[in-house]
Amino acid sequence: MWKRIARRRYERALGALGRGDLDAVLGQFAHDVRFDFAGDSPLGTTLRSRDSVRAWFERACARLLATGVEEAAARPLGGPEG
Numbered sequence: 001m002w003k004r005i006a007r008r009r010y011e012r013a014l015g016a017l018g019r020g021d022l023d024a025v026l027g028q029f030a031h032d033v034r035f036d037f038a039g040d041s042p043l044g045t046t047l048r049s050r051d052s053v054r055a056w057f058e059r060a061c062a063r064l065l066a067t068g069v070e071e072a073a074a075r076p077l078g079g080p081e082g
Contacts, residue, residue: 022057026050 009028016024029035035047035056043060047053 017057017061020061022054025057026054029053 013025013028016022029050031050033048033050033053035045035053037043037045037056037060043056043063045056047056
């Protein structure tokens with residue numbers, strides 16, 4: 001059940017991101033957010049506020065659009081089973 005809920009939330013957020021609706025995306029984050037984007041790249045970071053997460057998404061979207069990436073496919077990871 002949790003996988004379906006996570007998938008639906010992911011798809012809703014991806015759609016909102018595609019429309020440029022960062023308010024809808026950020027609305028799914030907790031107020032005390034900790035956002036980690038792993039990797040040794042300009043996008044790799046750990047953030048702890050919605051404002052900094054918004055700025056990260058704005059930068060990330062600009063970079064992806066500049067490279068021609070329009071949509072990414074992914075699946076929710078994690079959950080009660082670990």
